[in-house]
Amino acid sequence: IATRGLVDLPIDVLIRIAVRLPRVEAVARLACTCRDLHSPAFFEAAMRERTARRGGEVPLPSGRRRRETMVQALCRGERRDRFQRQNKIAAGDYHSVFVSEEGRLMTCGTHSFRDNPQPILGHSELDDEDLQVIGGDSVLVVPRPVAGLADVRVRTVATGYAHTLAVSEAGAVYSFGLGESGGLGHGNEADQHTPRVIESLRGVRAVAASGGLNHSLVLSAAGEVYSFGAGDRGQIGHDPESLFVPSRDRQEVTERLQLTPRVIDSLQGVRVVAVAAGAYHSLLLSEAQHVYSLGGGGATRRSSSRGRTSRFTGPQWTPQINEALRKVNVVAVSGGLGYSLVLSEQRHVYAFGNGSHGELGNGRDHSSTLYEFTSDGLQQINARIRAQQRALATTDAFGRHGYEVFRHSMTLADEAVPRLIESLGGVRVVGISAGGSMQTGGTGHSLVLSDEGEVYSFGCNGYGELGRNFDNESEELPTSVPHVVETLRGTRVVEIAAGGASSLAATATGAAYGWGRSECTGLREQVGERKSATPLRFADLELAHG
Numbered sequence: 001i002a003t004r005g006l007v008d009l010p011i012d013v014l015i016r017i018a019v020r021l022p023r024v025e026a027v028a029r030l031a032c033t034c035r036d037l038h039s040p041a042f043f044e045a046a047m048r049e050r051t052a053r054r055g056g057e058v059p060l061p062s063g064r065r066r067r068e069t070m071v072q073a074l075c076r077g078e079r080r081d082r083f084q085r086q087n088k089i090a091a092g093d094y095h096s097v098f099v100s101e102e103g104r105l106m107t108c109g110t111h112s113f114r115d116n117p118q119p120i121l122g123h124s125e126l127d128d129e130d131l132q133v134i135g136g137d138s139v140l141v142v143p144r145p146v147a148g149l150a151d152v153r154v155r156t157v158a159t160g161y162a163h164t165l166a167v168s169e170a171g172a173v174y175s176f177g178l179g180e181s182g183g184l185g186h187g188n189e190a191d192q193h194t195p196r197v198i199e200s201l202r203g204v205r206a207v208a209a210s211g212g213l214n215h216s217l218v219l220s221a222a223g224e225v226y227s228f229g230a231g232d233r234g235q236i237g238h239d240p241e242s243l244f245v246p247s248r249d250r251q252e253v254t255e256r257l258q259l260t261p262r263v264i265d266s267l268q269g270v271r272v273v274a275v276a277a278g279a280y281h282s283l284l285l286s287e288a289q290h291v292y293s294l295g296g297g298g299a300t301r302r303s304s305s306r307g308r309t310s311r312f313t314g315p316q317w318t319p320q321i322n323e324a325l326r327k328v329n330v331v332a333v334s335g336g337l338g339y340s341l342v343l344s345e346q347r348h349v350y351a352f353g354n355g356s357h358g359e360l361g362n363g364r365d366h367s368s369t370l371y372e373f374t375s376d377g378l379q380q381i382n383a384r385i386r387a388q389q390r391a392l393a394t395t396d397a398f399g400r401h402g403y404e405v406f407r408h409s410m411t412l413a414d415e416a417v418p419r420l421i422e423s424l425g426g427v428r429v430v431g432i433s434a435g436g437s438m439q440t441g442g443t444g445h446s447l448v449l450s451d452e453g454e455v456y457s458f459g460c461n462g463y464g465e466l467g468r469n470f471d472n473e474s475e476e477l478p479t480s481v482p483h484v485v486e487t488l489r490g491t492r493v494v495e496i497a498a499g500g501a502s503s504l505a506a507t508a509t510g511a512a513y514g515w516g517r518s519e520c521t522g523l524r525e526q527v528g529e530r531k532s533a534t535p536l537r538f539a540d541l542e543l544a545h546g
């Protein structure tokens with residue numbers, strides 16, 4: 001019987017083999033076995049089929065680089081999309097959210113402030129036995145399924161400061177929580193105690209979402225970005241003159257709102273593959289792997305690849321490419337409270353924005369601070385920092401409060417231009433998450449995930465959100481150098497989420513861990529505590545990781 005070689009097989013059979021290979025590199029190796037397999041009839045057809053199978057899109061002309069062939073663009077897109085995973089955990093300033101193995105949305109965290117029930121968790125009713133008083137607030141300590149989404153299989157989830165966005169497998173978007181500034185997308189500012197589908201997005205197949213302080217982003221399968229909520233800092237990318245201006249008593253700044261989802265028109269011709277909302281800014285990753293930033297504060301200071309100096313120039317109303325990252329093959333972005341993290345295809349992490357609590361991982365924090373004020377003003381500010389162990393809780397880097405007073409301030413820990421976190425050298429990073437809490441006066445912390453499943457943390461540690469035990473007082477202070485969360489060693493983590501003053505991690509076996517402020521997670525090491533510096537497992541919770 002004659003032996004047939006690989007190249008003797010029909011082209012459609014070869015394509016089916018290539019589609020089932022685990023990685024694009026394996027397809028390339030297969031193509032290198034024979035000159036005939038370099039032809040578009042095989043290689044390009046195989047990559048197009050792999051793209052379609054994973055739900056991707058063939059690159060637009062604008063998504064291809066100069067002199068890049070279609071095959072090269074398809075291969076690059078697959079490598080990039082490895083990092084665009086669906087979120088099964090998310091952490092807000094008051095709550096934690098999970099997607100169970102069955103696709104059910106589950107939440108825990110703050111149910112009421114003192115005796116004032118809040119809409120944050122999405123539950124219409126809760127059993128008193130599941131609630132505990134922590135720090136004077138009523139907290140749901142065990143994740144419970146959200147009844148309003150009992151018949152909806154959730155694909156991915158996102159949280160803002162006190163609201164939640166859930167994207168279903170069918171591509172519908174549901175929201176609930178605090179409705180301030182229209183961040184829920186329902187055409188008003190009303191709170192939503194139970195999940196409600198965003199009607200104006202019917203007919204749009206959503207694939208991802210992200211929440212900021214009071215604004216939200218939704219990404220469609222076609223690569224369009226819909227934004228809504230607060231727009232007074234330019235964080236939603238719309239002409240300020242086209243936004244709704246509410247009438248309020250004692251209004252400190254002119255608010256500008258977009259109450260329903262609206263496409264960011266200035267991105268026409270650009271296909272976006274990932275979105276990330278910070279507190280007052282937004283980051284968008286394009287198909288061509290360019291990072292667009294918009295909004296206000298230190299996280300979006302205009303930067304130049306030629307130097308490290310820049311000046312804050314006010315709100316950035318339309319998305320602009322971060323020139324310093326133009327030659328970096330970016331695969332993931334994350335926005336925190338006044339700062340940003342970026343992950344490259346080479347598994348390197350870059351950080352920029354406010355770094356006063358060590359959240360940029362650059363080895364510096366507020367302990368050495370430089371300000372451009374009068375001598376009297378400088379003395380008063382530094383005294384406040386020393387007393388509170390934090391630097392400028394209301395700086396331009398992350399808020400409207402005190403903007404006119406502090407808009408020219410900048411600490412030595414801040415980075416106006418994306419800077420490589422050199423202390424992570426040797427670590428192959430596969431995940432990043434930037435957090436930050438308004439509850440604690442404006443603090444931030446960061447989490448980084450390695451390809452070996454280890455979690456690194458840096459930034460503020462006031463509630464143990466870095467996962468470091470409180471052996472002495474110095475452990476509560478910020479740290480600007482990444483350290484492994486030792487308690488999780490040996491547990492292969494596949495997803496991380498940095499919240500307000502809390503952190504979450506999901507493992508390859510579907511387990512979930514939480515640490516930090518107990519009002520957010522419901523977890524604590526002993527009764528009477530309001531925090532846990534040790535990652536604790538959520539009992540009876542199985543996530544859709546496996």
